[in-house]
Amino acid sequence: MAFNAVLTFAVFVNGFFLMADAGDDRMMVEGWRTFGYFVFSAMWALLAFRPRQAPAVWELIMFHKIAASVLALSITHTTEGAQSAISDPWVALSTIFAYIACRGWQSWRLLRREAAPSTAA
Structure with a gap:
C-alpha cells in the first residue's frame, strides 16, 4: 500500500502539469482527477501504516478500482x-492482495469494540 501511495502521489504532482496544459473545457475534469489522486494516495498511506484500523477504506478503494478497471478495459x-x-487493474489487484495478506476485514472489529457497551464497573 505504501508503494501505491507513493506512485499515486507522484501522479498527483504530475496532475498539476496536466492542469496547466488543460483548456478551460477540461480544467474541472483534470482538477477533479488530480485532487482525487491525492485522496487515494492518502488512503493507501493510511492503509500502509494502519491496515487494521481503517474500517471501510479497504472496501471503498477496492470498489472504486475494480469499477475503474472494468470501465478502462471496456474502452x-x-x-x-x-x-x-x-x-x-494493478492497483485493484495489489489492494486485494494486501487486504487478504493484512486481514483488512479485521478493521471492522474496531467499530464493533467501540459500539459494544462497556463492561467496566
Missing part, C-alpha cells in the same frame, strides 16, 4: 482507457 480503444487498463 481500451481510447487513449485514457488504454492507459488506465494497465494502472487501475
